[in-house]
Amino acid sequence: QLTEDYYKKTCPKVFDTVESAVKSAIKKEKRMGASLIRLHFHDCFVQGCDASVLLDDTSSFTGEKTAAPNNNSIRGFNVVDDIKSKVESVCPGVVSCADILAIAARDSVSILGGPEWDVKVGRRDSKTASLAAANSGVIPPPTSTLNNLVNRFQARGLSTKDMVALSGAHTIGQARCSLFRTRIYNETNIDASFARKRQDNCPRTTGSGDNNLASLDVKSPTFFDNAYYKNLIKKKGLLHSDQILYNGGSTDSLIETYSKKPETFNDDFVTAMIKMGDISPLTGSNGEIRKNCRRAN
Numbered sequence: 001q002l003t004e005d006y007y008k009k010t011c012p013k014v015f016d017t018v019e020s021a022v023k024s025a026i027k028k029e030k031r032m033g034a035s036l037i038r039l040h041f042h043d044c045f046v047q048g049c050d051a052s053v054l055l056d057d058t059s060s061f062t063g064e065k066t067a068a069p070n071n072n073s074i075r076g077f078n079v080v081d082d083i084k085s086k087v088e089s090v091c092p093g094v095v096s097c098a099d100i101l102a103i104a105a106r107d108s109v110s111i112l113g114g115p116e117w118d119v120k121v122g123r124r125d126s127k128t129a130s131l132a133a134a135n136s137g138v139i140p141p142p143t144s145t146l147n148n149l150v151n152r153f154q155a156r157g158l159s160t161k162d163m164v165a166l167s168g169a170h171t172i173g174q175a176r177c178s179l180f181r182t183r184i185y186n187e188t189n190i191d192a193s194f195a196r197k198r199q200d201n202c203p204r205t206t207g208s209g210d211n212n213l214a215s216l217d218v219k220s221p222t223f224f225d226n227a228y229y230k231n232l233i234k235k236k237g238l239l240h241s242d243q244i245l246y247n248g249g250s251t252d253s254l255i256e257t258y259s260k261k262p263e264t265f266n267d268d269f270v271t272a273m274i275k276m277g278d279i280s281p282l283t284g285s286n287g288e289i290r291k292n293c294r295r296a297n
Protein backbone atom coordinates (compact mmCIF):
# COMPACT_ATOMS: atom_id res chain seq x y z
CA GLN A 1 0.00 0.00 0.00
CA LEU A 2 2.99 2.29 -0.13
CA THR A 3 2.70 5.01 -2.78
CA GLU A 4 4.83 7.83 -4.12
CA ASP A 5 2.23 10.53 -3.38
CA TYR A 6 1.34 9.53 0.18
CA TYR A 7 2.44 12.91 1.59
CA LYS A 8 1.20 14.99 -1.36
CA LYS A 9 -1.44 16.76 0.73
CA THR A 10 -0.02 16.40 4.24
CA CYS A 11 3.66 17.17 3.65
CA PRO A 12 4.46 18.24 0.08
CA LYS A 13 7.87 19.52 1.16
CA VAL A 14 9.07 16.24 2.66
CA PHE A 15 11.24 15.21 -0.31
CA ASP A 16 12.96 18.59 -0.66
CA THR A 17 13.51 18.79 3.07
CA VAL A 18 15.09 15.35 3.35
CA GLU A 19 17.21 15.82 0.24
CA SER A 20 18.74 19.09 1.37
CA ALA A 21 19.55 17.65 4.80
CA VAL A 22 21.15 14.56 3.22
CA LYS A 23 23.11 16.77 0.84
CA SER A 24 24.59 18.81 3.64
CA ALA A 25 25.42 15.70 5.67
CA ILE A 26 27.25 14.15 2.70
CA LYS A 27 29.02 17.43 2.03
CA LYS A 28 30.37 17.25 5.57
CA GLU A 29 31.31 13.59 5.29
CA LYS A 30 31.08 11.55 2.08
CA ARG A 31 30.82 8.28 3.96
CA MET A 32 27.50 9.35 5.47
CA GLY A 33 25.68 8.47 2.24
CA ALA A 34 26.88 4.89 2.63
CA SER A 35 25.93 4.80 6.30
CA LEU A 36 22.40 6.00 5.55
CA ILE A 37 21.82 3.37 2.85
CA ARG A 38 22.99 0.65 5.21
CA LEU A 39 20.62 1.82 7.97
CA HIS A 40 17.66 1.29 5.63
CA PHE A 41 18.90 -2.24 4.82
CA HIS A 42 19.41 -3.20 8.46
CA ASP A 43 16.00 -1.75 9.29
CA CYS A 44 14.08 -3.56 6.56
CA PHE A 45 15.59 -7.00 7.26
CA VAL A 46 14.45 -6.99 10.92
CA GLN A 47 10.67 -6.67 11.46
CA GLY A 48 10.35 -4.92 8.08
CA CYS A 49 10.97 -1.27 7.22
CA ASP A 50 9.59 0.19 10.45
CA ALA A 51 12.52 2.19 11.89
CA SER A 52 12.99 -0.45 14.61
CA VAL A 53 16.75 -0.09 14.09
CA LEU A 54 16.62 3.52 15.33
CA LEU A 55 15.25 2.83 18.82
CA ASP A 56 17.73 3.48 21.62
CA ASP A 57 18.26 1.10 24.50
CA THR A 58 16.93 2.30 27.86
CA SER A 59 16.84 0.73 31.33
CA SER A 60 13.49 -0.84 30.44
CA PHE A 61 13.87 -1.39 26.69
CA THR A 62 16.39 -3.21 24.53
CA GLY A 63 16.59 -2.29 20.87
CA GLU A 64 18.63 -3.61 17.95
CA LYS A 65 21.65 -1.34 18.18
CA THR A 66 23.79 -3.81 20.12
CA ALA A 67 23.05 -6.76 17.81
CA ALA A 68 26.17 -8.29 16.26
CA PRO A 69 25.70 -6.83 12.75
CA ASN A 70 24.93 -3.38 14.20
CA ASN A 71 27.11 -2.90 17.27
CA ASN A 72 30.01 -0.49 16.71
CA SER A 73 29.06 -0.65 13.04
CA ILE A 74 25.87 1.10 11.94
CA ARG A 75 26.03 4.87 12.16
CA GLY A 76 24.28 8.04 11.06
CA PHE A 77 21.78 8.36 13.92
CA ASN A 78 22.56 12.03 14.52
CA VAL A 79 22.00 12.77 10.85
CA VAL A 80 18.64 10.96 10.99
CA ASP A 81 17.73 13.06 14.06
CA ASP A 82 18.66 16.20 12.16
CA ILE A 83 16.56 15.21 9.12
CA LYS A 84 13.65 14.33 11.39
CA SER A 85 13.74 17.66 13.21
CA LYS A 86 13.78 19.55 9.89
CA VAL A 87 10.84 17.48 8.63
CA GLU A 88 8.98 18.03 11.92
CA SER A 89 9.41 21.77 11.56
CA VAL A 90 7.67 21.79 8.15
CA CYS A 91 4.97 19.21 8.96
CA PRO A 92 4.82 18.12 12.59
CA GLY A 93 3.66 14.62 13.43
CA VAL A 94 3.17 13.50 9.84
CA VAL A 95 6.25 11.77 8.41
CA SER A 96 7.51 8.46 9.83
CA CYS A 97 11.14 7.71 10.65
CA ALA A 98 10.86 4.57 8.51
CA ASP A 99 10.02 6.74 5.48
CA ILE A 100 12.86 9.12 6.33
CA LEU A 101 15.29 6.16 6.15
CA ALA A 102 13.89 5.09 2.75
CA ILE A 103 14.03 8.62 1.32
CA ALA A 104 17.50 9.29 2.74
CA ALA A 105 18.81 6.03 1.22
CA ARG A 106 17.37 6.95 -2.18
CA ASP A 107 18.83 10.47 -2.00
CA SER A 108 22.25 9.19 -0.91
CA VAL A 109 22.48 6.97 -3.99
CA SER A 110 21.62 9.78 -6.39
CA ILE A 111 23.79 12.39 -4.65
CA LEU A 112 26.80 10.06 -4.95
CA GLY A 113 26.22 9.62 -8.68
CA GLY A 114 23.97 6.56 -8.78
CA PRO A 115 20.54 6.04 -10.32
CA GLU A 116 17.45 8.06 -9.40
CA TRP A 117 13.99 6.70 -8.70
CA ASP A 118 10.63 7.58 -7.18
CA VAL A 119 10.57 6.27 -3.64
CA LYS A 120 7.37 4.83 -2.18
CA VAL A 121 6.25 6.12 1.22
CA GLY A 122 3.48 5.61 3.77
CA ARG A 123 5.31 3.41 6.27
CA ARG A 124 4.62 3.86 9.97
CA ASP A 125 7.04 3.37 12.86
CA SER A 126 7.22 0.39 15.18
CA LYS A 127 6.76 0.65 18.92
CA THR A 128 9.06 -2.35 19.32
CA ALA A 129 12.36 -3.74 18.12
CA SER A 130 13.89 -7.20 18.09
CA LEU A 131 17.42 -7.72 19.31
CA ALA A 132 16.92 -11.47 18.95
CA ALA A 133 15.90 -11.21 15.30
CA ALA A 134 18.73 -8.78 14.55
CA ASN A 135 21.14 -11.31 16.08
CA SER A 136 19.64 -14.38 14.42
CA GLY A 137 21.45 -14.15 11.11
CA VAL A 138 18.60 -12.56 9.12
CA ILE A 139 21.18 -9.88 8.37
CA PRO A 140 23.85 -12.18 6.93
CA PRO A 141 27.40 -12.00 8.31
CA PRO A 142 30.38 -11.31 6.00
CA THR A 143 31.54 -14.90 6.52
CA SER A 144 28.42 -16.20 4.74
CA THR A 145 28.45 -18.80 2.02
CA LEU A 146 26.73 -17.98 -1.26
CA ASN A 147 23.90 -20.32 -0.32
CA ASN A 148 23.38 -18.50 2.95
CA LEU A 149 23.24 -15.11 1.21
CA VAL A 150 20.72 -16.42 -1.31
CA ASN A 151 18.58 -17.95 1.44
CA ARG A 152 18.62 -14.90 3.69
CA PHE A 153 17.45 -12.63 0.91
CA GLN A 154 14.90 -15.19 -0.28
CA ALA A 155 13.48 -15.22 3.26
CA ARG A 156 12.72 -11.52 2.74
CA GLY A 157 11.14 -12.03 -0.68
CA LEU A 158 14.25 -10.95 -2.57
CA SER A 159 15.68 -12.97 -5.44
CA THR A 160 19.29 -13.94 -6.08
CA LYS A 161 19.41 -11.17 -8.68
CA ASP A 162 18.13 -8.67 -6.09
CA MET A 163 20.80 -9.87 -3.64
CA VAL A 164 23.61 -9.47 -6.19
CA ALA A 165 22.35 -6.04 -7.27
CA LEU A 166 21.92 -4.80 -3.69
CA SER A 167 25.42 -5.98 -2.82
CA GLY A 168 26.50 -3.35 -5.35
CA ALA A 169 25.85 -0.83 -2.56
CA HIS A 170 29.35 -1.87 -1.46
CA THR A 171 30.52 0.46 -4.24
CA ILE A 172 30.60 3.02 -1.40
CA GLY A 173 31.47 3.00 2.28
CA GLN A 174 33.93 1.28 4.55
CA ALA A 175 34.50 -1.85 6.58
CA ARG A 176 36.49 -2.65 9.70
CA CYS A 177 39.67 -4.72 9.66
CA SER A 178 38.19 -7.36 11.99
CA LEU A 179 35.62 -8.19 9.30
CA PHE A 180 38.07 -8.71 6.42
CA ARG A 181 41.24 -9.88 8.23
CA THR A 182 40.70 -13.56 7.56
CA ARG A 183 40.13 -12.84 3.90
CA ILE A 184 43.25 -10.74 3.32
CA TYR A 185 45.57 -13.14 5.20
CA ASN A 186 44.10 -16.56 4.54
CA GLU A 187 42.04 -16.67 1.38
CA THR A 188 43.47 -17.58 -2.00
CA ASN A 189 40.85 -16.09 -4.33
CA ILE A 190 42.33 -12.63 -3.76
CA ASP A 191 44.61 -10.42 -5.85
CA ALA A 192 48.03 -10.50 -4.16
CA SER A 193 48.85 -6.82 -4.41
CA PHE A 194 45.37 -5.87 -3.22
CA ALA A 195 45.76 -8.19 -0.23
CA ARG A 196 49.13 -6.65 0.62
CA LYS A 197 47.74 -3.15 0.36
CA ARG A 198 44.92 -3.98 2.75
CA GLN A 199 47.30 -5.77 5.14
CA ASP A 200 49.22 -2.48 5.52
CA ASN A 201 46.42 -1.05 7.63
CA CYS A 202 45.03 -4.28 9.08
CA PRO A 203 47.49 -6.23 11.25
CA ARG A 204 47.33 -10.01 11.26
CA THR A 205 46.84 -10.36 14.99
CA THR A 206 43.32 -10.24 16.37
CA GLY A 207 42.98 -7.33 18.78
CA SER A 208 45.33 -4.98 16.98
CA GLY A 209 43.83 -2.50 14.52
CA ASP A 210 40.44 -4.22 14.64
CA ASN A 211 38.58 -1.01 13.92
CA ASN A 212 40.89 0.28 11.19
CA LEU A 213 38.82 1.09 8.13
CA ALA A 214 39.21 0.26 4.46
CA SER A 215 37.01 1.14 1.50
CA LEU A 216 34.71 -1.61 0.27
CA ASP A 217 35.40 -0.40 -3.28
CA VAL A 218 39.13 0.01 -3.88
CA LYS A 219 38.51 1.94 -7.13
CA SER A 220 35.95 4.70 -6.44
CA PRO A 221 34.76 4.49 -2.82
CA THR A 222 32.75 7.71 -2.77
CA PHE A 223 31.11 7.32 -6.16
CA PHE A 224 28.07 5.12 -6.75
CA ASP A 225 29.07 3.19 -9.88
CA ASN A 226 29.59 -0.42 -11.01
CA ALA A 227 33.28 -0.57 -10.01
CA TYR A 228 32.35 -3.03 -7.22
CA TYR A 229 31.66 -5.70 -9.85
CA LYS A 230 34.81 -4.91 -11.84
CA ASN A 231 36.76 -5.37 -8.61
CA LEU A 232 35.20 -8.78 -8.01
CA ILE A 233 36.33 -9.96 -11.44
CA LYS A 234 39.88 -8.90 -10.49
CA LYS A 235 39.57 -10.74 -7.16
CA LYS A 236 39.59 -7.44 -5.31
CA GLY A 237 36.46 -7.92 -3.24
CA LEU A 238 37.13 -6.81 0.36
CA LEU A 239 34.73 -9.05 2.25
CA HIS A 240 34.46 -12.81 1.93
CA SER A 241 30.75 -12.24 1.20
CA ASP A 242 31.68 -9.93 -1.69
CA GLN A 243 34.15 -12.23 -3.45
CA ILE A 244 31.89 -15.28 -2.95
CA LEU A 245 29.57 -13.69 -5.55
CA TYR A 246 32.28 -14.24 -8.16
CA ASN A 247 34.00 -17.45 -7.29
CA GLY A 248 32.97 -19.99 -9.89
CA GLY A 249 29.38 -20.25 -8.71
CA SER A 250 25.87 -19.49 -9.94
CA THR A 251 26.16 -15.70 -9.66
CA ASP A 252 29.32 -15.29 -11.78
CA SER A 253 27.41 -14.45 -14.96
CA LEU A 254 25.43 -11.70 -13.24
CA ILE A 255 28.65 -10.15 -11.92
CA GLU A 256 30.03 -10.16 -15.46
CA THR A 257 26.89 -8.49 -16.75
CA TYR A 258 26.93 -5.74 -14.11
CA SER A 259 30.65 -5.14 -14.62
CA LYS A 260 30.08 -4.51 -18.34
CA LYS A 261 26.65 -2.88 -18.31
CA PRO A 262 26.27 -0.10 -15.74
CA GLU A 263 22.73 0.65 -16.97
CA THR A 264 21.65 -2.93 -16.27
CA PHE A 265 23.15 -2.71 -12.79
CA ASN A 266 21.37 0.60 -12.17
CA ASP A 267 18.00 -0.78 -13.33
CA ASP A 268 18.30 -3.94 -11.25
CA PHE A 269 19.54 -2.01 -8.22
CA VAL A 270 16.54 0.31 -8.36
CA THR A 271 14.12 -2.61 -8.72
CA ALA A 272 15.71 -4.35 -5.75
CA MET A 273 15.77 -1.22 -3.55
CA ILE A 274 12.05 -0.70 -4.18
CA LYS A 275 11.40 -4.36 -3.29
CA MET A 276 13.52 -4.09 -0.14
CA GLY A 277 11.64 -0.93 0.86
CA ASP A 278 8.38 -2.87 0.56
CA ILE A 279 9.28 -5.45 3.23
CA SER A 280 6.45 -5.71 5.81
CA PRO A 281 5.64 -2.03 6.32
CA LEU A 282 3.31 -0.95 9.12
CA THR A 283 0.33 0.86 7.61
CA GLY A 284 -3.19 1.97 8.53
CA SER A 285 -3.59 2.07 12.28
CA ASN A 286 -0.56 -0.15 12.94
CA GLY A 287 2.46 1.45 14.56
CA GLU A 288 2.74 5.20 15.00
CA ILE A 289 4.46 8.31 13.71
CA ARG A 290 7.29 8.75 16.19
CA LYS A 291 8.04 12.25 17.40
CA ASN A 292 11.64 11.30 18.09
CA CYS A 293 13.17 8.53 15.97
CA ARG A 294 15.08 7.17 18.98
CA ARG A 295 12.02 6.27 21.09
CA ALA A 296 8.41 5.23 20.82
CA ASN A 297 5.94 8.01 21.65
Ligand code: HEM
Pocket residue numbers: 031033034035036037038041072073074075140141142143144149163166167169170172173174175176177179239241
Ligand atom coordinates in the same frame (compact mmCIF):
# COMPACT_ATOMS: atom_id res chain seq x y z
C1 HEM B 1 24.71 -9.43 0.90
C2 HEM B 1 24.89 -9.42 2.20
C3 HEM B 1 25.66 -8.33 2.90
C4 HEM B 1 26.67 -8.52 3.78
C5 HEM B 1 27.24 -9.85 4.23
C6 HEM B 1 27.13 -7.22 4.17
C7 HEM B 1 28.16 -6.98 5.07
C8 HEM B 1 28.67 -5.75 5.37
C9 HEM B 1 29.76 -5.53 6.27
C10 HEM B 1 30.45 -6.60 7.08
C11 HEM B 1 30.03 -4.19 6.27
C12 HEM B 1 31.11 -3.48 7.09
C13 HEM B 1 30.59 -3.26 8.50
C14 HEM B 1 31.65 -2.78 9.47
O1 HEM B 1 32.81 -2.67 9.10
O2 HEM B 1 31.30 -2.51 10.64
C15 HEM B 1 29.11 -3.57 5.36
C16 HEM B 1 29.08 -2.24 5.07
C17 HEM B 1 28.17 -1.67 4.22
N1 HEM B 1 27.09 -2.29 3.64
FE1 HEM B 1 26.76 -4.26 3.54
N2 HEM B 1 26.40 -6.27 3.52
C18 HEM B 1 25.47 -6.90 2.76
C19 HEM B 1 24.50 -6.30 2.00
C20 HEM B 1 24.29 -4.94 1.91
C21 HEM B 1 23.14 -4.31 1.32
C22 HEM B 1 21.93 -5.05 0.77
C23 HEM B 1 23.33 -2.97 1.41
C24 HEM B 1 22.43 -1.86 0.96
C25 HEM B 1 21.59 -1.93 -0.05
C26 HEM B 1 24.62 -2.77 2.04
C27 HEM B 1 25.21 -1.56 2.24
C28 HEM B 1 26.39 -1.36 2.92
C29 HEM B 1 27.08 -0.09 2.96
C30 HEM B 1 26.69 1.16 2.21
C31 HEM B 1 28.19 -0.27 3.80
C32 HEM B 1 29.20 0.80 4.24
C33 HEM B 1 28.62 1.55 5.43
C34 HEM B 1 29.47 2.67 5.98
O3 HEM B 1 30.53 2.99 5.45
O4 HEM B 1 29.05 3.24 7.02
N3 HEM B 1 25.14 -3.99 2.35
N4 HEM B 1 28.29 -4.55 4.83
Ligand SMILES: [Ca+2]
Pocket residue numbers: 042043044045046047048049050051052053
Ligand atom coordinates in the same frame (compact mmCIF):
# COMPACT_ATOMS: atom_id res chain seq x y z
CA1 LIG C 1 12.98 -2.86 11.14
